[in-house]
Amino acid sequence: MRTTDISGSRRALLKAVGAAVVLGAVPLGGPVAFAQSKTTKIGLIGSGNVGSALGRSWARAGYEVMFSSRNLDHDRALAAEVGARAHAGTPEQAAAFGDVLLFAVPYRALPDLGKSLGDSLKGKVVLNASNPFPQRDGEIANQAREKGAGLMSAELLPGARIVRAFNAIGAARMGSAWKEPGRIGMPIAGDDPKAIEIASQLIRDLGYEPVLVGGLAMGKYLIPGTPLSGEHTPDEIRKIAATLKP
Numbered sequence: 001m002r003t004t005d006i007s008g009s010r011r012a013l014l015k016a017v018g019a020a021v022v023l024g025a026v027p028l029g030g031p032v033a034f035a036q037s038k039t040t041k042i043g044l045i046g047s048g049n050v051g052s053a054l055g056r057s058w059a060r061a062g063y064e065v066m067f068s069s070r071n072l073d074h075d076r077a078l079a080a081e082v083g084a085r086a087h088a089g090t091p092e093q094a095a096a097f098g099d100v101l102l103f104a105v106p107y108r109a110l111p112d113l114g115k116s117l118g119d120s121l122k123g124k125v126v127l128n129a130s131n132p133f134p135q136r137d138g139e140i141a142n143q144a145r146e147k148g149a150g151l152m153s154a155e156l157l158p159g160a161r162i163v164r165a166f167n168a169i170g171a172a173r174m175g176s177a178w179k180e181p182g183r184i185g186m187p188i189a190g191d192d193p194k195a196i197e198i199a200s201q202l203i204r205d206l207g208y209e210p211v212l213v214g215g216l217a218m219g220k221y222l223i224p225g226t227p228l229s230g231e232h233t234p235d236e237i238r239k240i241a242a243t244l245k246p
């Protein structure tokens, strides 16, 4: 028998398993699960530490992603390195491409992006990882800290269904949570139940367990330096969140 031959019974078994997998009857774990393709497309606005780590990880989980920044050459090289599910474009193209968008830019970029991306943001689920730092971002960051980073981003990205997420954990570890699914919690805040549901699935697919800490008003705690920042288990996040007021 040639090494490429498969005997009749083995071929039948593989066919049956394949069919069961397609029908969802066989739970897949580990690396095989990451090969399944997903239909939601994700546009990444900002492809630095955070955008590149999350885009890479979502592509690994089976999503089509488009990286964007103001440097298309960088994003083309990144997409080529990530593989066939990754694309590159301008922020406008990524916003149009994505059913869901991830914003991972300096907070100071949000006012102009809110204007330039305009209609493509309307009704779209936007995960916002961007944090306001006055030293880096200037006056807009002071305003965001005063108003709350969640409520302020809803003002800056009008029409978007915002969920704050990925704000206060290190980018360096964002790409490896899938190795221990559900161990690390991801505090999120948002006002739109459907957007929260969609965001939660995307977060789970990266290996984090999403924990809703409240509405966008609670987004003020989703920045570095608050009790929720750093890595915590889902239970720890629930306990900490119970001590915080909107």
Ligand SMILES: NC(=O)c1ccc[n+]([C@@H]2O[C@H](COP(=O)([O-])OP(=O)(O)OC[C@H]3O[C@@H](n4cnc5c(N)ncnc54)[C@H](OP(=O)(O)O)[C@@H]3O)[C@@H](O)[C@H]2O)c1
Binding pocket: 045, 046, 047, 048, 049, 050, 051, 068, 069, 070, 071, 091, 103, 104, 105, 106, 107, 109, 112, 113, 129, 130, 131, 132, 166, 167, 168, 169, 170, 171, 172
């Ligand atoms: N690093 C972390 O561990 C971490 C963790 C959680 C949250 N965050 C927050 O997430 C955001 C991104 O952090 P990062 O570390 O990924 O920063 P970064 O490495 O500096 O990446 C920022 C990205 O945004 C792009 N960008 C900047 N201005 C833009 C504009 N006007 N339009 C389109 N793209 C623009 C940059 O590319 P170009 O400049 O070439 O356009 C770059 O791709 C920040 O708000 C940060 O506070 C960071």
